[in-house]
Amino acid sequence: xxxxxxxxxxxxxxxxxxxxxxxxxxxxxxxxxxxxxxxxxxxxxxxxxxxxxxxxxxxxxxxxxxxxxxxxxxxxxxxxxxxxxxxxxxxxxxxxxxxxxxxxxxxxxxxxxxxxxxxxxxxxxxxxxxxxxxxxxxxxxxxxxxxxxxxxxxxxxxxxxxxxxxxxxxxxxxxxxxxxxxxxxxxxxxxxxxxxxxxxxxxxxxxxxxxxxxxxxxxxxxxxxxxxxxxxxxxxxxxxxxxxxxxxxxxxxxxxxxxxxxxxxxxxxxxxxxxxxxxxxxxxxxxxxxxxxxxxxxxxxxxxxxxxxxxxxxxxxxxxxxxxxxxxxxxxxxxxxxxxxxxxxxxxxxxxxxxxxxxxxxxxxxxxxxxxxxxxxxxxxxxxxxxxxxxxxxxxxxxxxxxxxxxxxxxxxxxxxxxxxxxxxxxxxxxxxxxxxxxxxxxxxxxxxxxxxxxxxxxxxxxxxxxxxxxxxxxxxxxxxxxxxxxxxxxxxxxxxxxxxxxxxxxxxxxxxxxxxxxxxxxxxxxxxxxxxxxxxxxxxxxxxxxxxxxxxxxxxxxxxxxxxxxxxxxxxxxxxxxxxxxxxxxxxxxxxxxxxxxxxxxxxx
Ligand code: AGP
Numbered sequence: 001x002x003x004x005x006x007x008x009x010x011x012x013x014x015x016x017x018x019x020x021x022x023x024x025x026x027x028x029x030x031x032x033x034x035x036x037x038x039x040x041x042x043x044x045x046x047x048x049x050x051x052x053x054x055x056x057x058x059x060x061x062x063x064x065x066x067x068x069x070x071x072x073x074x075x076x077x078x079x080x081x082x083x084x085x086x087x088x089x090x091x092x093x094x095x096x097x098x099x100x101x102x103x104x105x106x107x108x109x110x111x112x113x114x115x116x117x118x119x120x121x122x123x124x125x126x127x128x129x130x131x132x133x134x135x136x137x138x139x140x141x142x143x144x145x146x147x148x149x150x151x152x153x154x155x156x157x158x159x160x161x162x163x164x165x166x167x168x169x170x171x172x173x174x175x176x177x178x179x180x181x182x183x184x185x186x187x188x189x190x191x192x193x194x195x196x197x198x199x200x201x202x203x204x205x206x207x208x209x210x211x212x213x214x215x216x217x218x219x220x221x222x223x224x225x226x227x228x229x230x231x232x233x234x235x236x237x238x239x240x241x242x243x244x245x246x247x248x249x250x251x252x253x254x255x256x257x258x259x260x261x262x263x264x265x266x267x268x269x270x271x272x273x274x275x276x277x278x279x280x281x282x283x284x285x286x287x288x289x290x291x292x293x294x295x296x297x298x299x300x301x302x303x304x305x306x307x308x309x310x311x312x313x314x315x316x317x318x319x320x321x322x323x324x325x326x327x328x329x330x331x332x333x334x335x336x337x338x339x340x341x342x343x344x345x346x347x348x349x350x351x352x353x354x355x356x357x358x359x360x361x362x363x364x365x366x367x368x369x370x371x372x373x374x375x376x377x378x379x380x381x382x383x384x385x386x387x388x389x390x391x392x393x394x395x396x397x398x399x400x401x402x403x404x405x406x407x408x409x410x411x412x413x414x415x416x417x418x419x420x421x422x423x424x425x426x427x428x429x430x431x432x433x434x435x436x437x438x439x440x441x442x443x444x445x446x447x448x449x450x451x452x453x454x455x456x457x458x459x460x461x462x463x464x465x466x467x468x469x470x471x472x473x474x475x476x477x478x479x480x481x482x483x484x485x486x487x488x489x490x491x492x493x494x495x496x497x498x499x500x501x502x503x504x505x506x507x508x509x510x511x512x513x514x515x516x517x518x519x520x521x522x523x524x525x526x527x528x529x530x531x532x533x534x535x536x537x538x539x540x541x542x543x544x545x546x547x548x549x550x551x552x553x554x555x556x557x558x559x560x561x562x563x564x565x566x567x568x569x570x571x572x573x574x575x576x577x578x579x580x581x582x583x584x585x586x587x588x589x590x591x592x593x594x595x596x597x598x599x600x601x602x603x604x605x606x
Contacts, residue, residue, distance in 0.1 A: 001027055001028060001029070001072040001098070001600035001601070001602055001603055001604045001605065002027075002029065002069065002070060002071055002072050002084075002097075002098040002175075002190070002604070003021070003024030003027050003029065003069065003070040003098070003189075003190050003191060003194070004024075004067070004068070004069055004096050004098055004157055004159055004177065004188065004189060004190040005017055005020030005021055005023075005024060005067070005068045005069075005187070005188070005189050005190075005194055006020075006066065006067040006068070006096075006159045006161075006168050006170070006187065006188035006189070006213075007020070007065065007066055007185070007186070007187055007188075008064065008065040008166075008167070008168050008185065008186050008213055008214060008215050009064060009065075009182065009184060009185025009186065009215045010064060010184055010185060010215065011064065011185065012060070012061070012062070012063070012064065013036050013037075013061075013063050013064055013065055013066035014034065014036050014057065014060075014061040014063070014066065016187075016198075017034045017036070017066050017067070017068040018034070018050065018053075018054060018057075018068070019197070020068060020187070020189060020194045021034070021050045021053070021068050021069075021070055022050050023191070023193055023194040023197070023242075024070050024189075024190070024191055024193075024194050025049070025050055025070065025595070026250065026396035026397070026398070026594070026595070026601050027070065027072075027191065027600055027601040027602055028072055028398055028595060028599050028600030028601050029070035029071055029072050029600070030047065030048075030071060030072060030073055030078040031045065031046060031047040031048065031070075031071045031073075031078055031079075031080070031082070031083035032045065032046060032048070032049070032050050032052075032053045032068070032069065032070050032071070032083065033045025033046065033053065033068065033069050033071075033083045033084050033085050033096075034053070034066055034067065034068035034069070034085065035066055035067050035068070035085040035087075035094045035096075035161060036061045036062075036063035036065070036066035037063050037064075037065045037066060037161050037163070037166075038061075038062040038063030038064075039163075040091070040163060041087070041091065041094050041161060041163055042061060042063070043085050043087060043094060044056060044057055044061075045080055045083035045084065045085065046080060046083065047078055047079060047080055047083065050070070064215075065161060065166065065168065065215075066161065067085055067094070067095075067096045067159045067160075067161055067168065067188075068085075068096065069083070069084035069085060069096035071083050071084055072600050074100060074123075074605055075100070075104065075121065075122050075123040075124075076120060076121030076122045077121065079120075079121075081119055081120045081121075082120045082121055082122050084096040084097065084122075084124060086120060086122065086124055086125040086127075086128045087128060088128040088129050088131065088132030089116050089117065089129055089132060090132060091163060092132050092135060092162060092163045092164065093128050093131045093132045093135060093144075093160055093161075093162055093163075094128065094160065094161050095124065095127050095128045095131065095158055095159065095160045095161075096124075096158070096159050097124035097127055097156055097157070097158045098155075098156065098157040098158075098175040098190055098604065099154060099155030099156040099157060099158075099173070099174055099175040099604070099605075100123060100154045100155055100605055101123040101124065101126060101127065101152050101153070101154040101156070102123075102153045102154035103152065103153040103154070104122075104123030104124075104126050104154075107126040107130065107151065107152070108126055111126060111129050111130070114133075116129050116133075123154075126152075127148060127149075127152065127156075127158060128160075130148040130151060130152075131144050131145055131148040131160055132144075133148075134147040134148050135162070139164070141160070141162045141165050141167060141169050141212070142169055142210065142212045142219075142221070145158075145160055145169045145171060145210065146171075146210055146221075146223060146225060149171055149173070149210075149223055150223065154173075154174075155173055155174030155175050155353075155605075156171060156172070156173050156174065156175055157170070157171075157172050157173075157174075157175030157176055157177040157190055157205075158170060158171050158172075159177075159188055166214065167212055167213060167214050168186075168188060168212075168213045169210070169211070169212050169213075170188055170205070170210070170211050170213070171205075171209065171210040171211070171223065172205035172206065172207060172208075172209050173207050173208060173223070174207060174353075174356075174604075175190065175604055176190050176191070176204070176205075176351055176378070176379055176604075177189070177190055177205045177211075178190070178191070178192055178195060178202050178203065178204050178205065178377075179202060179203040179205065179211060179213065179218055180195035180198055180199040180201065180202050181199055181201040181202065181203070181218065181232065182198055182199045182201075184215050184216055185198075185215055186213040186214070186215060186218060187199065188211075188213065191602075192235055192375070192376075192377060193242055193394055195235070196235060196242075200234050200235045201232060201234060201235075202232065202233060202234070202235050202377075203218065203220070203230060203231070203232045203233070204230070204233065204377055204382065205220075205230060206228070206230050208222050208223050208224075208228075209221075209222060209223075209228045209230050210222060210223055210228075233377070235376075235377070236376050236377075242394040242396060249397065249583070249587075249593045249594050250395075250396040250397040250594045251397035251399055251401060251488070251579075251583050251593050251594055252583055252593075253397075254395055254396070254397055254401045254402045255401050255402070255447075255576065255579050255580065255583065256447060257392075257393065257402050258401065258402045258405050258440075258443050258447075258576065259440040259441070259443045259444040259447070260440070261391070261392045261393055261402040261405065261406055262405055262406060262409055262439055262440040262443065262572070263440045264391040264392075264393070264406075265390055265391050265392070265406040265409045265410055266409055266413065266436055266437065266439075266440075269413050270413065270416075270433045270436060270437070271433075272430060272433055274420065274426065274429070275420060275425075275426035275427065275428070275429025275430040275433060276416060276417050276420040276421075276429055277412075277413035277414060277415075277416040277417030277420075278413075278417070279388050279410075279413055279414055279417055281386060281387055281388055281389065282370055282386060282387065282388060282414070282417075283386050284342075284417075286420075286421040289417070289418045289421040289422065290421050290422055291340060292320060292340060292341060292342050292418070293320075293321075293338055293340055293341055294320060294321040294322065294323070294338065294341050294342075295311075295314050295320060295321070295322040295323070295341065295342045295343075295344070295418075296322075296323050296324075296325060296335075296341060296342070296343045296344070297310050297311055297322070297323070297324045297325070297343075297344045297346055297411075298324075298325045298326075298327045298330055298343065298344065298345050298346065298355055298358045298359075299324070299326075299327060299345070299346035299347060299355060300326065300327050300328060300347075300352055300354050300355060300603070301400070301483060302348070302400040302403070302404045302407075302480060302483060303346040303347050303348060303352075303355075303400075303403075303404075303407060304324065304325075304326050304327070304346070305404065305476045305477075305479050305480040305483065306346055306404050306407035306408050306411065306476075306480075307324040307325075307344070307346045307407075307411070308324045308475075308476035308479070309408050309411065309473060309476045309477070309571050310322075310324070310344070310346070310372075310407070310408070310411030310412075310414070310415065311323065311324040312472070312473050312476075313411060313412055313415035313473075313568055314411070314414070314415045314418060314419075316415070316419075316568065317415045317416060317418070317419030317423060317424055317432075317568075318415065318418040318419045318421075318422045318423050318424075319422065319423045320418070320422065325358070327345075327352065327354040327355040327357070327358040328354035328358075328606065330358040330361065331357050331358050331360075331361035335361070335362075335365075337361075337362050337365035337366060337367040338367070339366045339367060339368075341367060342368075342370065343359075343362050343367055343368065343369040343370065344369070344370050344371075344372050344387075344411075344414075345358070345359050345369050345370070345371050345372065345373070345380055345384060345387075346372040346407055346411075347371070347372070347373055347374070347378075347380050348373075348374045348375070348390075348392070348395055348400055348403035348407075349374070349375055349378060349601065349602035350371070350373045350374065350375040350377075350378020350379055350380040350381050351375070351378055351379050351380065351602040351604050352380070352602065352603050352604070353603065353604050353605050353606045354603070354606055355380060356379060356380060356383065357606060359380065359383055359384065360383075363383075368386075369383075369384050370384055370386050370387040370388070371383075371384035371386070371387030371388070372387060372388050372390060372407055372410050372411065373387060373388075373389060373390065374389070374390050374391075374392045374395065374403050374406070376389060388410045388413075388414070390403065390406035390407055390409070390410045391406065392405075392406045395601075396594065396601070397593070397594045398487070398488075398594060398595055398596055398599045398600070398601050399484055399487055399488050399579075399582065399593075399594075399596070401484075401579050404480060404575065405443075405572055405575065408571055408572055409436065409439070409572065412432070412436060412568065412569060413436070416429055416432050416433070416436075431566065432566060432568065432569075434566075435565060435566025435568070435569050436566075436569060438565065438566075439565060439569055439572050439573070442562075442563040442565055442573060443572065443573065443576060445563055446562050446563055446573060446576055446577075447576070450560075450577065450580060451559070451560040451561055451577065452558050452559070452560060453560065453577060453580045453581055453584055454584060455558045456514075456516070456543045456558045456560065456577075456581050457581060457584045457585045457588055459514040459541050459543060459557070459558060460485065460489075460491065460514045460516075460543075460581065460585055461489075461491075461585050461588050461589060463491060463513065463514050464492070464513075465491070465492040465493065465494060465508060465513075466482070466485060466491055466492075466493045466494075466514050466515075466516060467493075467494050467495075467496070467501070467505055467508065467509075467513070467514075467515045467516070467535075467540075468481045468482040468493060468494065468495040468496075468515075468516045468518070468578075469495070469496055469497070469498040469501055469515060469516070469517050469518070469528070469531055469535075470495075470497070470498055470517065470518035470519070470528070470574075471497055471498045471499060471524040471527055471528050471531075472522060472523070472524040473520075473522070473567075473568065473570060473571055474518040474519065474520060474522075474524075474528075474570065474571070474574060475495075475496075475497040475498075476571070477518045477570075477571045477574050477575050477578070478495040478496070478497075478498075478516070478518050479495040480575055480578065481493075481495070481516060481518070481575065481578030481579075481581070481582070482494065482495035483495075484578060484579055484581075484582035485578075485581065485582040485585060487582075487596050487599060488582055488583070488585075488586040488591055488593055488596045489582060489585040489586040489589055489591055490589075490591060490596075490597070491585070494508070498517065498527070498528045498531040499527060499531065501531050501534070501535070502531070502534055506534065506535075506538065509535060509538040509539065509540045510538070510539060511539035512539060512540075512541055513535075513538075513539070513540045513541065514540070514541050514543060515535045515540045515541070515542055515543070516543045516544075516545070516578070516581070517531070517532055517535075517542060517543070517544050517545065517556070518545045518574045518578075519532070519544060519545065519546050519552055520545075520546065520547055520562075520565075520567070520570035520573075520574055521546070521547040521550050521552075521564065521567075522567045522570065523567075525550075525552060528552075529552060529555060532544070532555045532556075533555075536555070541557045541558075542555060542556045542557050542558070543556065543557065543558045543560070543581075544556030544557075544558070544559045544560065545560050545561075545562065545574050545577050545578070546559060546560075546561055546562075547561060547562060547563070547564045547565075547570075548561040548562065548563055548564060549561075549564070560577045562574055562576065562577065
């Protein structure tokens with residue numbers, strides 16, 4: 001979603017800002033802009049990609065300080081005027097803003113009454129004008145921002161530059177901002193990835209923080225004018241390359257990174273001697289695990305699909321009631337929170353607003369939440385304080401692939417850990433450990449021999465809709481396959497537990513309708529086979545994901561086999577051909593694989 005990058009220091013700001021924007025591109029956006037100060041403040045903004053902004057910039061823009069933005073439209077259409085940065089009426093203040101100002105309408109009206117003309121339809125623009133109005137009182141930028149934000153209701157990550165002052169003032173409430181401290185230079189970004197090229201020394205602003213940056217200093221305070229307790233930290237070296245390298249798309253690169261990502265996730269977290277998982281970051285003793293009354297997992301999109309798999313594994317191995325919830329629904333249903341229950345927030349970005357709100361609801365009601373998070377130091381990782389980092393490395397394609405696999409792997413290890421504390425034998429634990437250790441190699445061997453993916457693409461690429469079916473642990477895999485194909489190839493997809501197909505979705509089938517079945521060799525396979533027969537009888541074309549050497553292959557029109565694996569771990573194999581079908585279909589249809597329309601990598605609004 002929207003991204004912010006800012007710079008103040010000895011170098012020309014514009015190339016640094018453009019490179020910062022380029023690194024924020026993966027988040028998803030529809031327009032970009034930057035402002036550079038050199039006496040006056042020059043603003044350039046444009047609908048489209050960073051490259052289109054680059055094309056309208058003059059050869060050189062003099063100035064050692066500036067702010068830049070990628071916008072994902074919420075209030076107001078996708079237009080140049082609505083793009084950020086936004087200047088104030090007299091041009092003394094220029095801002096970029098992430099988040100939503102909820103009382104913008106009221107603030108607009110009062111600005112109008114005072115004779116201020118707003119030029120955009122955004123909620124953000126009001127902040128520029130109010131800061132300018134406040135600045136006229138005492139010419140103190142920090143106080144002006146503080147007083148302005150006290151009049152606003154909503155969420156913000158905001159950066160402001162001033163025509164008459166050499167500083168950047170920024171503030172956070174609900175939208176992440178991270179200060180990067182260089183030598184005689186400072187950076188500000190909404191995403192740590194964009195900072196790593198410049199510095200590892202960072203300060204994650206907390207909600208309610210306000211910071212004033214010069215090239216050589218950072219002054220932290222709070223919105224109320226007190227001292228901030230926020231401290232600096234060193235960014236961990238993310239394993240994995242965040243650049244494209246020789247791959248045509250990030251999505252393909254990330255699909256291929258899955259074996260190594262899985263190795264990073266499980267490394268050092270399996271205890272063969274005890275036949276258990278060893279997730280130290282959870283800070284949960286076997287005694288504590290034995291007393292847990294139930295488990296709830298929360299997530300959105302792909303993370304929710306991974307949570308559903310985690311739910312099945314935990315229930316199966318620990319015999320404990322477990323529920324998976326869509327975060328955006330959770331808090332609005334006034335959930336009952338048990339203080340001893342375990343709650344997990346599953347998220348790649350660690351910034352998803354719906355999941356953040358669900359966590360706050362649980363915490364407000366006295367519950368604890370553990371994170372299952374990819375991005376180190378993200379808002380959710382910090383809010384939870386305890387949890388499991390899934391160690392996928394940077395994931396840049398909007399369509400999540402390797403993060404899904406690592407979420408499933410991390411939740412499998414947790415299921416094993418809690419299972420051993422309550423229910424399963426050491427032997428069963430060791431079996432699962434053995435299975436998990438084989439997975440990276442098995443995914444690698446599948447990637448070397450992918451089967452007739454392109455034949456599957458031929459069947460789905462022009463379909464009116466595609467039905468994905470699976471049973472048991474493959475039902476959430478079906479959902480994940482449908483989500484992937486829908487989000488990057490824009491084909492309407494439905495996913496159902498296979499047994500439910502005859503209760504409704506079967507009405508959609510006609511001669512040639514593609515149906516993708518996920519049918520690993522587990523205890524529900526024969527039931528899945530019945531659903532295949534029912535589809536075939538209605539003329540459907542069956543794309544079948546199955547285990548190598550399994551006779552069920554006779555049932556498919558296009559059969560894609562994956563190496564056999566421990567039954568409970570089949571999602572880690574069966575999801576890979578689904579990711580590849582989505583990727584190649586999108587490619588075939590000429591879609592922007594890495595940045596599908598309307599979507600954002602991290603969804604920071606509710
Ligand atoms: C995945 O392909 C999607 N782009 C999306 O559903 C995503 O999983 C969801 O927005 C949750 O994001 P998170 O994991 O960063 O919380």
